[in-house]
Amino acid sequence: MKELVLRPLEQPACGLSAESISCDVFAGKSVEEIEALEVYSGNRRRRLGDFFSVSGEAGDTPGETRIVIEGDVPRTKWIGRGMSAGEILVKGSTGMYTGAWMRGGRILVQGSVDSFAGMMMSGGELEVQGDAGDYLGCAYRGEWRGMRGGSILVHGNAGTEAGHCLSGGRVTVMGRAESFAGVRMRSGLLVLGSAESRVGAQMTGGSIVVLSRTEMLPSFELVDRVSSPEIEGVSFEGVFEVYAGDLAERNPKGRVYLKVE
Amino acid sequence: MRVTHRDVVCSFCGTLCDDIEVDVEDGRIAEVRHACRIGTTKFLSASRHEHRLLKPMVRENGRLKEVSLEEAVERAAEILAGAQRPLLYGWSSTSCEAQSVGIELAEVLGGVIDNTSTVCHGPSTIAVHEAGFISCTLGEVKNRADLVIYWGANPMHAHPRHLSRYSIYPRGYFRERGHQDRTLVVVDVRRTDTARLAQKFVRVQPGRDYELISALRAVVNGRKLPMDEVAGVSREDIEELAEMMKSCSFGVLFFGMGLTQSPGRHRNIDNAICLVRDLNTYTKFVIMPMRGHYNVVGFSEVLSWQAGFPFAVDFSKGYAWYNPGETTANDVLQRGECDAMLVVASDPVSNFPKPSVENMLKMPIVAIDVHPTPTTMVADVVIPAAIAGIEVEGTAYRMDVVPLRLRKVVEPPEGVLSDVEVLQRILERVKEIKG
Numbered sequence: 001m002k003e004l005v006l007r008p009l010e011q012p013a014c015g016l017s018a019e020s021i022s023c024d025v026f027a028g029k030s031v032e033e034i035e036a037l038e039v040y041s042g043n044r045r046r047r048l049g050d051f052f053s054v055s056g057e058a059g060d061t062p063g064e065t066r067i068v069i070e071g072d073v074p075r076t077k078w079i080g081r082g083m084s085a086g087e088i089l090v091k092g093s094t095g096m097y098t099g100a101w102m103r104g105g106r107i108l109v110q111g112s113v114d115s116f117a118g119m120m121m122s123g124g125e126l127e128v129q130g131d132a133g134d135y136l137g138c139a140y141r142g143e144w145r146g147m148r149g150g151s152i153l154v155h156g157n158a159g160t161e162a163g164h165c166l167s168g169g170r171v172t173v174m175g176r177a178e179s180f181a182g183v184r185m186r187s188g189l190l191v192l193g194s195a196e197s198r199v200g201a202q203m204t205g206g207s208i209v210v211l212s213r214t215e216m217l218p219s220f221e222l223v224d225r226v227s228s229p230e231i232e233g234v235s236f237e238g239v240f241e242v243y244a245g246d247l248a249e250r251n252p253k254g255r256v257y258l259k260v261e
Numbered sequence: 262m263r264v265t266h267r268d269v270v271c272s273f274c275g276t277l278c279d280d281i282e283v284d285v286e287d288g289r290i291a292e293v294r295h296a297c298r299i300g301t302t303k304f305l306s307a308s309r310h311e312h313r314l315l316k317p318m319v320r321e322n323g324r325l326k327e328v329s330l331e332e333a334v335e336r337a338a339e340i341l342a343g344a345q346r347p348l349l350y351g352w353s354s355t356s357c358e359a360q361s362v363g364i365e366l367a368e369v370l371g372g373v374i375d376n377t378s379t380v381c382h383g384p385s386t387i388a389v390h391e392a393g394f395i396s397c398t399l400g401e402v403k404n405r406a407d408l409v410i411y412w413g414a415n416p417m418h419a420h421p422r423h424l425s426r427y428s429i430y431p432r433g434y435f436r437e438r439g440h441q442d443r444t445l446v447v448v449d450v451r452r453t454d455t456a457r458l459a460q461k462f463v464r465v466q467p468g469r470d471y472e473l474i475s476a477l478r479a480v481v482n483g484r485k486l487p488m489d490e491v492a493g494v495s496r497e498d499i500e501e502l503a504e505m506m507k508s509c510s511f512g513v514l515f516f517g518m519g520l521t522q523s524p525g526r527h528r529n530i531d532n533a534i535c536l537v538r539d540l541n542t543y544t545k546f547v548i549m550p551m552r553g554h555y556n557v558v559g560f561s562e563v564l565s566w567q568a569g570f571p572f573a574v575d576f577s578k579g580y581a582w583y584n585p586g587e588t589t590a591n592d593v594l595q596r597g598e599c600d601a602m603l604v605v606a607s608d609p610v611s612n613f614p615k616p617s618v619e620n621m622l623k624m625p626i627v628a629i630d631v632h633p634t635p636t637t638m639v640a641d642v643v644i645p646a647a648i649a650g651i652e653v654e655g656t657a658y659r660m661d662v663v664p665l666r667l668r669k670v671v672e673p674p675e676g677v678l679s680d681v682e683v684l685q686r687i688l689e690r691v692k693e694i695k696g
């Protein structure tokens with residue numbers, strides 16, 4: 001695998017829309033060609049090289065390309081958009097839409113990600129060592145089929161509506177998720193260290209595992225108590241209360257597992 | 262000489278009453294009939310020029326100074342054309358014609374355009390994307406509704422003629438005895454003046470509306486609630502309300518900012534729309550937001566025709582991109598992304614959260630309005646405008662998405678143009694600068 005290093009020069013206050021930072025776009029290009037790629041700072045079309053110093057070498061295919069971002073880029077949006085293969089390592093935090101529409105490959109962010117990370121993802125892996133903003137692994141507005149495959153792992157906390165409309169794949173938040181985690185979820189697995197409130201609201205399918213007690217909505221029914229269950233192919237230790245819901249919906253098949261011991 | 266204008270539309274709230282009579286004497290509004298207190302005040306204030314903005318102003322050495330319209334337009338165009346991420350905000354209290362020019366200006370500038378939905382019913386719009394919408398016109402409510410619910414809304418104060426014109430008191434085709442043929446239910450966190458008129462008042466704990474809607478939906482869908490109370494409401498009350506909803510012949514759920522701006526926001530509306538959808542298994546039921554500003558609905562309509570989305574559109578990359586949470590006015594402001602603002606017919610300095618206002622104060626602001634406001638006081642360019650619906654004609658959409666023609670009953674103050682004309686001049690100048 002060949003490695004390409006992006007060293008951040010400045011982060012414009014008005015945000016940087018950098019859809020071109022992806023292994024699919026970089027593969028087969030020279031450093032000069034990569035520097036000349038289009039980015040938007042507000043309404044100004046600029047070159048990627050205006051904001052990053054580029055060095056190293058890209059692979060011939062996306063799968064042979066690894067991108068390393070050497071530092072914090074909290075205002076850079078759309079890193080890894082639609083990526084199908086290869087690796088991105090960010091040694092800092094990123095802006096919104098990190099890994100949105102991602103199809104394959106791997107993104108590791110050592111800092112935190114802003115909102116809408118992993119939106120509409122269908123494959124690949126997104127790992128965040130810090131926190132995530134709102135709408136982690138969500139659907140785009142108006143789309144009711146959200147993330148369909150791949151996996152997201154956040155070591156810290158997540159904002160509201162993590163796993164919104166989740167329709168496959170797995171989202172794990174090891175810390176605390178704010179309200180409405182798994183809202184309108186249809187299938188797949190959502191694992192949360194703890195959940196603020198309204199977990200699984202309007203869910204019709206799939207499984208949510210919360211590794212601590214949380215208040216359930218009145219439209220969920222306690223149906224079972226299990227120990228060391230296997231849920232969606234994953235084994236969990238401990239004793240869990242099993243809730244069926246959301247019974248506000250018609251024919252719901254969702255399950256929420258709350259760890260009680 | 263006194264001239265009476267009949268069937269004038271009141272351009273204040275989303276009820277958009279179109280039966281107002283206005284007497285004009287010597288070019289001034291002398292008397293207003295049929296309008297409520299707020300609407301009457303708006304009409305009468307038009308002729309009190311001491312409360313109006315009358316001259317264009319530009320800030321120089323920290324002070325606002327009167328200038329010619331040409332100078333003000335020039336300065337406004339320079340500020341906006343020079344910005345990397347201009348935000349064009351307001352739009353709910355002006356005509357569709359002005360909104361249309363504003364949207365073109367946003368596109369030419371590569372800016373972000375958003376309206377006051379962002380702090381009122383934006384959540385309703387987001388919910389509609391996911392849940393759809395089952396609604397009707399206010400005429401249908403008047404002629405058919407026998408169960409009227411106001412949830413988190415207090416029309417007796419915010420939309421004073423809503424009950425008398427459309428929902429409760431009027432005699433309708435199938436509701437010949439007016440209010441005797443209807444039942445009024447109010448759900449709110451406190452007993453409001455509207456609640457005092459209701460046959461049934463349900464007091465919900467603050468911030469717990471979502472739980473109450475979920476419980477209602479479960480009961481409507483044939484479940485038995487396992488607990489004795491939800492959100493401070495007893496199971497008996499929830500079951501009774503669910504039964505009232507299922508057994509009416511035409512129900513309407515009007516909701517206000519008590520539902521859109523309390524915890525859950527768009528999820529409250531999503532759940533409420535789903536409740537109404539579920540009820541249609543049993544009877545006819547519709548839902549409608551109690552829109553505040555008289556033409557807030559028009560902005561969504563016009564933006565949808567021109568850009569394909571109902572609010573919060575970002576044109577920075579040359580095409581329309583929409584994602585509330587990123588492209589909404591308060592999000593753009595609080596992240597400190599925008600570097601100039603155009604405010605039309607709105608006062609965000611008074612209404613926005615503090616972190617947004619703090620960032621607003623750091624950037625040049627161009628304000629177009631009829632009256633001085635805290636926003637015009639901090640602006641760098643202030644351009645007065647005529648009042649749509651009193652001094653200029655135009656189109657506005659009622660809360661039920663019915664368009665009505667705004668009338669002109671008096672002349673605007675001398676030298677004051679409509680905001681359509683002001684915006685067109687800025688747009689022309691911006692096009693010249695941008696080449």
Ligand code: SF4
Nearest residue numbers: 271274277278297300
């Ligand atoms: S209810 Fe609204 S539209 Fe009707 S007169 Fe009063 S302010 Fe005007």
